[in-house]
Amino acid sequence: MTSNDTTPTSLHARIVELLGLAVTSGALAEASVLRIDELEERYGASRSVVREAVRVLAAMGMLSSRRRVGIQVLPAADWNLYDPQVIRWRLASPERIAQLRSLTELRSAIEPEAARLAATRAPLTNASALMGLAGRLWAAGQSDDEQEFLLLDIEFHRLVLSSSGNEMFAKLNTLVAEVLTGRTHYGLIPHHPATEALQLHVDVASAIQRGDGDAAHAAMLSIMDSAFTEMSSIWEDGPS
Structure with a gap:
């Protein structure tokens, strides 16, 4: 397996990581609303992979996905601050x-x-x-x-x-x-x-x-x- 592996699993993990870092760093600001097609284009991934990544961050309390509203970035107070992955992302942030x-x-x-x-x-x-x-x-x-x-x-x-x-x-x-x-x-x-x-x-x-x-x-x-x-x-x- 090469370092450029783009299997669904590795791509999913990469998008989860990039999204998590973007939210914790403030690159995706609190209360901002995103669309699935925007994220598809941003990360060069299929709709199903992006949706699954969004579900992971929603389970951590970082994103909320609602029909007719889109994907909203939630405030830090809603995040699962004890999740080791959230801690790592916050430590990588400003x-x-x-x-x-x-x-x-x-x-x-x-x-x-x-x-x-x-x-x-x-x-x-x-x-x-x-x-x-x-x-x-x-x-x-x-x-x-x-x-x-x-x-x-x-x-x-x-x-x-x-x-x-x-x-x-x-x-x-x-x-x-x-x-x-x-x-x-x-x-x-x-x-x-x-x-x-x-x-x-x-x-x-x-x-x-x-x-x-x-x-x-x-x-x-x-x-x-x-x-x-x-x-x-x-x-x-x-x-x-």
Whole structure:
């Protein structure tokens, strides 16, 4: 299969991606009305492929298709803001910093409590795995292995959320993964992680392992505060 693959599936995925990016970037303005034939011409696709792409974005709350009205771009308040694909599109938009700020605020409300719960609910195997991940995170951070650090960081936070024993918290792991990936992809994370941030991951894991909920909560909250500080210092310098 070549890079110019134009099978219906790949074409459909490409149009979903282009439409999603156009809506989140504001290229297709809120409340604007589109017609199917306009989109067919814009994207060089058949009516059936365009209709299916519109249905996908309608399911995300981004578009509304009505007979005799057309396809209307809905306001951000109607979007499924927890959908990983919507998060990726918003991170690719000019509103990237605002998106990262709101997501980090959400994490600050959830992850410290997840760490507190994990201290009393995490199976011993999970607590031990967190200690191991914290050690590997330290090594990856010290060696400036950015990709390995990202993968380990995602797994660390996923395991804290799942170890909380709260299925609602656990479901937020994909959101956290998108935040961490977006920060790395757009250069909103230090190339060399601060020693304090690495130590805080060890502190979270250690507190969970010894069953100290208050200490786990405090250490995770400090990680969130550190993330805000890191991003603020970078976006104030004007990230690309």
